Amino acid sequence: SQTIHQWPATLVQPVGSPLSLECTVEGTSNPNLYWYRQAAGRGLQLLFYSIGIGQISSEVPQNLSASRPQDRQFILSSKKLLLSDSGFYLCAWIKRGSTDTQYFGPGTRLTVL
Amino acid sequence: DAKTTQPPSMDCAEGRAANLPCNHSTISGNEYVYWYRQIHSQGPQYIIHGLKNNETNEMASLIITEDRKSSTLILPHATLRDTAVYYCIVRVHYNQGGKLIFGQGTELSVKP
Numbered sequence: 639s640q641t642i643h644q645w646p647a648t649l650v651q652p653v654g655s656p657l658s659l660e661c662t663v664e665g666t667s668n669p670n671l672y673w674y675r676q677a678a679g680r681g682l683q684l685l686f687y688s689i690g691i692g693q694i695s696s697e698v699p700q701n702l703s704a705s706r707p708q709d710r711q712f713i714l715s716s717k718k719l720l721l722s723d724s725g726f727y728l729c730a731w732i733k734r735g736s737t738d739t740q741y742f743g744p745g746t747r748l749t750v751l
Numbered sequence: 752d753a754k755t756t757q758p759p760s761m762d763c764a765e766g767r768a769a770n771l772p773c774n775h776s777t778i779s780g781n782e783y784v785y786w787y788r789q790i791h792s793q794g795p796q797y798i799i800h801g802l803k804n805n806e807t808n809e810m811a812s813l814i815i816t817e818d819r820k821s822s823t824l825i826l827p828h829a830t831l832r833d834t835a836v837y838y839c840i841v842r843v844h845y846n847q848g849g850k851l852i853f854g855q856g857t858e859l860s861v862k863p
Contacts, residue, residue: 670849672849672850672851674853681853681854681855682789682795682851682853683853684850684851684852684853687849687850697850726792728794728795730794730795730851732849739785739797739800740787740795740797740849740851741797742794742795742796743794744793744794745792745793745794747792
């Protein structure tokens with residue numbers, strides 16, 4: 639069966655520090671991968687998605703970047719965090735050729751102080 | 752992708768059916784209706800999806816009107832664990848890399 643992992647689960651970082659969040663998927667190959675952010679309350683915002691290694695599409699201009707160095711690994715990064723980067727970050731994947739259902743990871747809660 | 756409109760919140764008594772409406776009056780013929788839910792501090796969870804026929808699975812039923820301009824998600828016997836935000840999303844099957852555009856959803860509170 640397929641599983642999706644995210645780490646760390648929680649993170650507290652000072653303003654101006656770098657960021658690296660990691661997402662990995664097991665049990666499938668060549669998935670589409672997605673990064674979402676959820677600020678205070680509800681409302682998930684799609685940040686990036688990738689349909690293959692090295693292929694990244696950015697949905698909104700921001701302080702963050704994404705990379706996909708391996709087929710089942712998706713990384714969200716920042717060189718200098720802003721207060722507004724605080725939020726709940728979710729990684730998701732989709733199995734190609736199936737019912738097109740997205741499966742989400744457990745999320746990383748980031749607090750920038 | 753078509754926009755959706757959902758009530759911001761609803762209450763339901765435990766054991767009763769929860770009926771969550773969604774309006775999608777600008778839906779196109781090739782767009783599906785998807786439902787996800789998000790329990791507090793967890794990632795969203797897929798519930799069900801459909802094109803024009805009613806659908807049922809172990810979690811819920813999806814009723815789509817004949818003109819496809821609205822739909823209802825039915826949780827037949829709501830439990831306290833069904834308390835969550837429910838999102839109705841309308842999009843073309845596997846559009847633009849399978850992106851999901853989430854709205855504000857409906858916050859369902861199941862009460863004992």
